[in-house]
Amino acid sequence: MATSDISFDQLKQRLEQEHGLLAKELKHEMLLNTLVPSATAIESAELGELMLMAKSSFIPNLFDLAIRMEKVDAAVCSIKLGMYGFCVDCEDEIELADLQDDPAQPRCKSCRVHSRYHHNA
Ligand SMILES: [Zn+2]
Secondary structure, eight states: OHHHHHHHHHHHHHHHHHHHHHHHHHHHHHHHTTOSSOHHHHHHSOHHHHHHHHHHHOOHHHHHHHHHHHHHHHHHHHHHTTOTTBOTTTOOBOOHHHHHHOTTOOSOHHHHHHHHHSOOO
């Protein structure tokens, strides 16, 4: 129990760190691609707004960045809600090994397998 608590905290730390870095990179890339008029405009914009803009730009690099940002942002939100580490679909605990592979992993193994076979987006 004690050891898994420690790694849980570490995972959360990694997530928050990645969240900060991604936000910075996303803003930087958006400025480079002139999706926003100025650095001031980007600083006053909501992160959700920026992610939407980045996704609808269809610039591959920016699109990937926004998708990752969205995933990490959702995980950071779930920490605040006390729901971190629980599957968004079935609410079972996500295995620690899976979270160590990707701290932003939102689904348990069986739901991931399920969505892979039933994915029609
Ligand atoms: Zn699940």
